[in-house]
Amino acid sequence: MIMPSDSQKNALCAFAQAMPKVELHLHLEGSIEPETALALARRHGVSLPAETPEALQSWFRFRDFRHFIQVYLTLSDLLRTPEDFAFITTALARSLARQNVRYAEVTFTAYTHLWQNKGLHPDDLIAGLEAGRAQAWDEHHVELAWILDIPRNLSFDPTTGRYTGAASDPTVEMALAWRDRGVVALGLGGHEVGAPPEPFAPAFERARAGGLHSVPHAGEHVGPESVWGALRALGAERIGHGVRAVEDPALVAFLVEQRIPLELNPTSNIRLGVYPDFPSHPLPQLWDAGVVVTVNSDDPPLFNTTLNQEYLLLIEVYGFDAKALEQVSLNALRASFLPSERKQALEAEFRQTFQRLRSQVSLSDASL
Ligand SMILES: [Zn+2]
Numbered sequence: 001m002i003m004p005s006d007s008q009k010n011a012l013c014a015f016a017q018a019m020p021k022v023e024l025h026l027h028l029e030g031s032i033e034p035e036t037a038l039a040l041a042r043r044h045g046v047s048l049p050a051e052t053p054e055a056l057q058s059w060f061r062f063r064d065f066r067h068f069i070q071v072y073l074t075l076s077d078l079l080r081t082p083e084d085f086a087f088i089t090t091a092l093a094r095s096l097a098r099q100n101v102r103y104a105e106v107t108f109t110a111y112t113h114l115w116q117n118k119g120l121h122p123d124d125l126i127a128g129l130e131a132g133r134a135q136a137w138d139e140h141h142v143e144l145a146w147i148l149d150i151p152r153n154l155s156f157d158p159t160t161g162r163y164t165g166a167a168s169d170p171t172v173e174m175a176l177a178w179r180d181r182g183v184v185a186l187g188l189g190g191h192e193v194g195a196p197p198e199p200f201a202p203a204f205e206r207a208r209a210g211g212l213h214s215v216p217h218a219g220e221h222v223g224p225e226s227v228w229g230a231l232r233a234l235g236a237e238r239i240g241h242g243v244r245a246v247e248d249p250a251l252v253a254f255l256v257e258q259r260i261p262l263e264l265n266p267t268s269n270i271r272l273g274v275y276p277d278f279p280s281h282p283l284p285q286l287w288d289a290g291v292v293v294t295v296n297s298d299d300p301p302l303f304n305t306t307l308n309q310e311y312l313l314l315i316e317v318y319g320f321d322a323k324a325l326e327q328v329s330l331n332a333l334r335a336s337f338l339p340s341e342r343k344q345a346l347e348a349e350f351r352q353t354f355q356r357l358r359s360q361v362s363l364s365d366a367s368l
Pocket residue numbers: 025027189217240298
């Protein structure tokens with residue numbers, strides 16, 4: 001293998017940052033930057049554990065899962081009016097535009113906002129989301145769609161561990177009601193341990209019968225059985241994470257054969273302790289096995305990352321070249337739930353831009 005020269009590596013990094021991209025695994029509430037959180041706190045007269053963006057950024061920094069949930073719920077609690085939801089959506093679109101993300105499927109946990117008893121009605125949520133989505137397009141030319149996810153833990157009784165479905169029915173109802181307002185899929189989020197996919201089968205069946213796609217999180221903190229469950233019981237068309245599928249060769253073969261894409265989030269996995277470090281992350285094994293790999297950022301400010309940063313990791317840690325980076329971007333576009341004509345139009349645009357960028361950053365054909 002020929003090691004790329006420094007100038008070639010710099011050219012590759014410039015290429016990765018400028019190339020058009022699609023983001024498939026990103027939580028709206030987990031995308032709130034410290035500055036945005038402070039603005040929301042001022043708006044509502046709430047005090048946060050830190051008062052400067054820098055101090056808040058360090059409070060965000062992952063310590064353990066409990067702290068992560070505390071940060072997440074604190075951010076979620078700052079969202080109290082339709083305008084707040086529009087505000088964070090526009091802020092997210094600005095950040096995506098800066099990274100040349102053209103389209104994103106953004107996960108939103110509607111149920112948590114109702115469960116937090118903030119006096120919000122479902123109509124307030126969708127009104128804010130839709131205002132933000134329109135503004136994202138008008139001002140930043142970023143196209144957004146929504147995935148509504150069921151917070152899995154809130155559907156189990158904390159003392160008996162029995163499935164209650166508390167978060168499932170309201171989430172499915174909102175997702176179905178908002179199909180013509182940007183919602184394209186039903187997701188399943190939250191902590192996987194003790195909350196297997198199977199009990200959610202009726203919820204996903206209802207959503208799928210209503211024309212929504214199925215995109216549960218699985219195989220992050222639990223092994224292959226969780227991914228099998230998501231595929232068999234929930235009809236998963238893509239898997240959020242799914243990284244631990246690597247532990248079962250039969251499952252990897254199935255994912256390859258059925259072309260089920262995985263939404264990988266390497267930095268998130270390292271911060272949450274799924275793997276000790278980047279070199280131990282199985283991204284290269286999954287890629288080499290022929291799995292449809294996409295790379296995403298999950299909760300970027302909470303994990304101190306961005307989508308561009310994840311693409312840089314592909315170069316720095318996993319030795320991806322320009323051709324492989326283009327493949328990752330196109331994998332995400334093709335794995336998206338955009339209508340097929342829109343996908344084709346965007347793919348033509350992406351390919352043209354890749355070509356132009358290659359010459360701009362002086363990537364020789366030899367480095368492809
Ligand atoms: Zn996630």
